[in-house]
Amino acid sequence: MSIIAIISDRPGIEDEIRAIFVQPGPGPDVARVPLSGSKSDIGRLIAALPAGGDVVVLVGPGLEAQRSLDILKALDQERPDIVSVLAAQADPTMLQRAIAAGARGLLPPGSQPEQVAAVLNDALDVIARRRVALGGTAEDPRKRVLAVVSAKGGTGKTSVAANLAVALATAAPGQVALVDFDLQFGDVEYALRLKPELTIADLARAGDRVDSTSVKAFLTPHPSGVFALCGPARPVEAETLTGEMLGNVIELLSKDFRYIVIDTAGGIDDAALVAMDHATDILLMSSTDIPSVRAIQKTVEALTAIGLDDRQWHYVLNRSDAKVGLDSEDVKQAVGLDIDLSVPDTRIMTLAMNQGSPVVESDPKSPAARAIAGFATKFLPAPVESGRKLGRRSK
Ligand SMILES: Nc1ncnc2c1ncn2[C@@H]1O[C@H](COP(=O)(O)OP(=O)(O)OP(=O)(O)O)[C@@H](O)[C@H]1O
Ligand SMILES: [Mg+2]
The missing domain is CATH 3.40.50.2300 (Response regulator)
Incomplete structure (x- = not known):
């Protein structure tokens, strides 16, 4: 109606x-x-x-x-x-x-x-x-599908996706799925130190036989309350996954989870497009170096041209205080987006990735952890008066 x-x-x-x-x-x-x-x-x-x-x-x-x-x-x-x-x-x-x-x-x-x-x-x-x-699953308006994308590799997508998922699970345990759409070299499993028995490739292959109840068997639980759908064990398996299969995976998960965080590979590949197509929110990531910022400008244009500008956009600037590259204000001007999350350049992010222990858990008082946890609260139901606006284009 x-x-x-x-x-x-x-x-x-x-x-x-x-x-x-x-x-x-x-x-x-x-x-x-x-x-x-x-x-x-x-x-x-x-x-x-x-x-x-x-x-x-x-x-x-x-x-x-x-x-x-x-x-x-x-x-x-x-x-x-x-x-x-x-x-x-x-x-x-x-x-x-x-x-x-x-x-x-x-x-x-x-x-x-x-x-x-x-x-x-x-x-x-x-x-x-x-x-x-969203596959007709929007009966709960608070459901969010968050696609984390960037035009370049190595910008920190997996780090932010994993931390964001864990931060959301702190408030909504059991209601967060973290999905690895980096189909060749996905490392969600390392970011959370998981040992998946089954992966996205198994789920996609199972096709119609899986429903919203049995889907959890393909996910790997993390103590934080996140359920991870890890990337294929071998890069060659990526070739067997079609856009339709990936879309079905998101639709299936959105029946069961309030939050779906999708990590993607560097660059906007087909899997990233499927993720954004199904997303309520797109997290665009870059660092402050000029090539990365230029690439984000072009990405914004391209996503707008294909009609994805009706999603909620959130611009995430990683290593925002890095001595090399542009300062935050210049980045904001160049890209034309407000910066919704700034993550400082810090050794603890690298350590956390290496140890498979997200900073929001291992070092929750660190500025990086606080920034990501604060950003996560945007997606939680909150009293209206204390809410902040969701990230939007600033021009
Ligand atoms: N804010 C930060 N400060 C310091 N190191 C960081 C920061 N964010 C990420 N890193 C480190 O940078 C490396 C790349 O991060 P990450 O794997 O999250 O990027 P990615 O965008 O997922 O890369 P890919 O495109 O290869 O999937 C990792 O070693 C990570 O620990
Ligand atoms: Mg990654």
Whole structure:
């Protein structure tokens, strides 16, 4: 069911929107959620939104700019399943801030009915595409599929993916799957010092015979509460894994796990594309050296061109304080993304990898561990008032 929920105090706005969709055929359900004056009311407002169905939220018209942005941010944090559209004056600064706060579209005052219908239909299409991408498992809006990708090898994907998974499992033990899509040289098993009996190759080969209950047999448990699906034992096995098989693996796991963290190989290969296609969130990683930053710029363009810009993007800058390369501010300017996670250059990351013991466990007070654990909290259900916005493009 498609629903358009309007957050506005303008009486009759719901009838205006309903009228736009009268024909042909039944349009979406349209409802208005009125506001109370209080700022702390955003939680109540979000709780009043429909819990199921394809929900587009129209924020405004008639709201004060900062209030609209606060609502957009809270929606972005609390209800990643919905798509929001802002009805407000479209000066460039407001547009930029609205997009950064999570709005998918903007409707300026005086928009013609066709334009309103086009923007709202586009928002409904985005939800439908996401639902298909997630294999119809979006019944729990807090489910997240996080694809960790980078244009170059060695940027720290496996280190960050493993630490992030363990940090998430601290809050949600048993609900985190860490999946190795580095099909030739995957090292998730070393990052967590695991000895997998079965791997992603076995799961993919088992095909239809595996369901959401039996899938756990292919995973290797880690004491933190993470279940790892390790990469194939031999690189040659990678050739037997098709994109369809990999997509099925994610869909199967998303029936059983709230969080799926997918580590990928360096460069955007087919497996990384499958991961991003199924992802709610894409973690783009680079270090500060110029080739790495240039490669990320090109990756951003390429991912935008293939329509992956409707995912939540998070830019992760590793070795952010390395003496070589650009400083964080230059990187941010060059890439055009806010930096959502900065991990310092530190020996303990290398040691942790060598010892198979993620820093969030082995050295939780270290700046690197704190940074990753702090970032992980973005994905946990949190009180609205203390939430931060999810990473978004800054331009
Ligand atoms: N912030 C950091 N400080 C110091 N060393 C780090 C940091 N992050 C990662 N490393 C080290 O850099 C090396 C590469 O990291 P990692 O294996 O996580 O990168 P990757 O992107 O997964 O590489 P690949 O593309 O080969 O899969 C490892 O030895 C790791 O311990
Ligand atoms: Mg790796």
